[in-house]
Amino acid sequence: MANLTQYDVDEIMIDVHASSKKQLFQLMAEKLVLAPKFAELGLSCRDIVNATMERERLGSTGVGSGVALPHARIDGLDRVYIVFARLEDPMDYEAVDEVPVDLVVFLVAPSDSGGAHLRALAQFSRRLRREETRERLRAAPDEKSLLITITQSAQRAA
Numbered sequence: 001m002a003n004l005t006q007y008d009v010d011e012i013m014i015d016v017h018a019s020s021k022k023q024l025f026q027l028m029a030e031k032l033v034l035a036p037k038f039a040e041l042g043l044s045c046r047d048i049v050n051a052t053m054e055r056e057r058l059g060s061t062g063v064g065s066g067v068a069l070p071h072a073r074i075d076g077l078d079r080v081y082i083v084f085a086r087l088e089d090p091m092d093y094e095a096v097d098e099v100p101v102d103l104v105v106f107l108v109a110p111s112d113s114g115g116a117h118l119r120a121l122a123q124f125s126r127r128l129r130r131e132e133t134r135e136r137l138r139a140a141p142d143e144k145s146l147l148i149t150i151t152q153s154a155q156r157a158a
Contacts, residue, residue, distance in 0.1 A: 009105075009150055011035050012143040013085040016104075021056060021093065025049045025070060028083045028106040035081075043076055048108060062095025067128045069121055071107040073114075080109040080120045084150060086137060103128060103137055127153040 011031045018024035029048035032038050051072035055061070062068045083106040090100030105124045109117035128134060133153040140146045 009082050009084045009147065010037060011083040012146050013083065014140075014143050014146060015088040016085045017088055018091060020091075021070070022049065022053060024085070024087075024091070024104065025052045025106070028070075028085055028104070032081055032083050032106070032108070038081055041076055041078065043074065047074060048072070051108070052106070060094040060096065062093040062097075062101050063125060063128075064095055064097040064099065065128075065131070065134060066090060066095075066099050066102045067134065068093050068095065068101040068104045069107065069124060070104065071109070071117065071121060073109050073111045073117055075111045077108060077110040077113075080107060080113065080116055082107050082120065082124070084146065086140075086146065103134060 013028065013031055016024070016027060018027060026045060026049050029045040032048065033043065033045055051074050052070050055072045056070060061070045085104045085106065087102040087104065090102040093101035095101055105128070107120055107124070109120065127150065130153065133149065136149045137146060140149055
């Protein structure tokens with residue numbers, strides 16, 4: 001994938017089944033630790049899930065319109081890593097607008113990357129703010145289509 005923006009999606013998950021935030025975070029962390037770029041860092045799913053759940057205790061990362069941006073800063077990372085998931089069935093996420101979530105951007109960043117962490121969150125928030133982008137993500141038939149939609153939305157949001 002061409003690097004159109006500073007932060008790109010590392011992994012894509014489609015039609016994910018999760019009944020709770022913790023289960024969702026576990027599935028997304030598992031996908032991340034199996035990614036070739038991430039695997040060599042030696043971080044465990046448990047560390048990622050615990051850090052993300054700890055952040056979630058501060059307030060829901062459900063930002064509205066069926067979108068959630070769970071995130072955490074973790075020691076041992078070399079850059080920001082992102083997993084995108086589309087849930088098969090929207091789940092109660094305690095979002096600010098109380099709309100169930102079905103589009104999730106799971107973001108983990110190095111502990112010392114405050115600025116990069118916030119820029120990545122802002123970038124994906126802008127991408128998913130557009131109703132047209134959300135509709136296209138929900139209608140995409142496969143991972144490749146999802147990736148193309150996210151990439152094209154990055155060009156528009158830039």
